[in-house]
Amino acid sequence: MNALKNWGGWIVLTLAVAALVHIGSVWAVPRVIMARAMSRLGTVNEIHHGKRPDATARGVVRPSPDLLYSVCPFDLSPAPLHVRASVPRDTYWSVSAFDAATNNFYVRNDSQIRRAVDFYMVGPGTDLTRVPKDARIVKSPSNKGLVLFRTLVDEEDREDDIDADRRKATCAAAPG
Amino acid sequence: MKLAAKLTISLLAGAVLGLGLTWATVFRGTLGTSSDIRNGPWRTDLSIGSKASGAYMRASVAVHGLLALNRSETLYFTALTDSAGNAFDPACTYRVSGNDPRARWWSITAYAADDYLIPNPAGIYSVSKNSVRHDAAGHFSATVSRSAAPVNWIPVDDGGFSLTIRFYNPDPSVVADPAHADLPTIEKVHC
Numbered sequence: 133m134n135a136l137k138n139w140g141g142w143i144v145l146t147l148a149v150a151a152l153v154h155i156g157s158v159w160a161v162p163r164v165i166m167a168r169a170m171s172r173l174g175t176v177n178e179i180h181h182g183k184r185p186d187a188t189a190r191g192v193v194r195p196s197p198d199l200l201y202s203v204c205p206f207d208l209s210p211a212p213l214h215v216r217a218s219v220p221r222d223t224y225w226s227v228s229a230f231d232a233a234t235n236n237f238y239v240r241n242d243s244q245i246r247r248a249v250d251f252y253m254v255g256p257g258t259d260l261t262r263v264p265k266d267a268r269i270v271k272s273p274s275n276k277g278l279v280l281f282r283t284l285v286d287e288e289d290r291e292d293d294i295d296a297d298r299r300k301a302t303c304a305a306a307p308g
Numbered sequence: 309m310k311l312a313a314k315l316t317i318s319l320l321a322g323a324v325l326g327l328g329l330t331w332a333t334v335f336r337g338t339l340g341t342s343s344d345i346r347n348g349p350w351r352t353d354l355s356i357g358s359k360a361s362g363a364y365m366r367a368s369v370a371v372h373g374l375l376a377l378n379r380s381e382t383l384y385f386t387a388l389t390d391s392a393g394n395a396f397d398p399a400c401t402y403r404v405s406g407n408d409p410r411a412r413w414w415s416i417t418a419y420a421a422d423d424y425l426i427p428n429p430a431g432i433y434s435v436s437k438n439s440v441r442h443d444a445a446g447h448f449s450a451t452v453s454r455s456a457a458p459v460n461w462i463p464v465d466d467g468g469f470s471l472t473i474r475f476y477n478p479d480p481s482v483v484a485d486p487a488h489a490d491l492p493t494i495e496k497v498h499c
């Protein structure tokens with residue numbers, strides 16, 4: 133406690149606390165925001181199809197008004213997540229996945245996947261016995277995160293058809 | 309002053325200072341504006357969405373551009389100023405002009421200071437590869453303004469705003485050298 137008997141000691145202590153709080157909060161910000169986004173976007177291990185973003189959209193910041201978003205928040209601790217979707221023709225489409233710290237660890241688009249996507253996502257604690265033999269596996273760095281489908285509305289009069297097609301995508305916990 | 313009181317003041321001051329620094333480095337600005345890669349008024353960061361991004365960029369993207377894709381899929385350039393370096397003034401009209409961005413698909417979107425789309429009666433939020441109208445030479449010119457423009461209009465309101473260009477599946481040359489990619493200029497027309 134001798135160091136706290138003069139002003140210099142108190143200043144050093146204050147700056148040390150400031151550094152710890154700063155480093156901790158910068159580390160925590162993406163994780164807290166991701167957890168909040170996951171709870172806001174819907175039930176885990178189910179797909180949710182958002183309406184086309186407009187000025188009322190508050191799900192995620194800086195949405196593209198030209199895309200239709202479908203999202204699947206996941207928790208891989210009980211079981212792998214089975215993701216299936218058919219790839220639309222003649223428009224941009226992608227499936228991406230983000231871990232609990234917001235890192236984009238997986239993305240494929242319609243020019244890389246010709247007809248359909250079908251994979252099982254597994255995390256550090258996933259029961260791998262629930263992944264069928266020969267199934268395609270995508271590894272997530274964390275058990276929690278989300279899968280996001282983006283589909284471009286390339287022509288306004290095609291929006292209804294594109295919307296109907298993207299609603300055929302599914303994601304669900306693999307059965308035991 | 310008693311030791312306990314001094315300790316409390318020191319801890320509180322440290323916490324306020326630490327959180328203030330986080331606000332200044334993470335919450336202030338918008339997507340990509342803390343980046344060192346500049347191209348005229350546009351800024352980007354190649355580590356957006358990547359695990360290689362540092363703690364500050366990851367936190368900033370979470371605040372201002374959650375669920376942004378990595379650079380192989382999409383590049384995001386954001387502008388808070390015109391090409392002369394002056395901050396956007398919502399009372400002014402701006403012309404965004406140039407060649408089509410080199411990407412499979414692109415768009416230019418205006419966002420309010422809260423990072424959401426800007427309300428407008430026309431329900432228009434962007435100009436994109438699919439909606440843009442070109443001049444005879446193949447160039448485009450978009451108008452960013454409160455009042456309606458006949459073509460390529462990107463509406464804003466009375467609040468502050470920023471512009472973001474999305475390059476979906478960018479040309480490899482853009483990813484290799486984003487600081488010298490051919491991006492539109494932003495010119496103040498009148499106020």
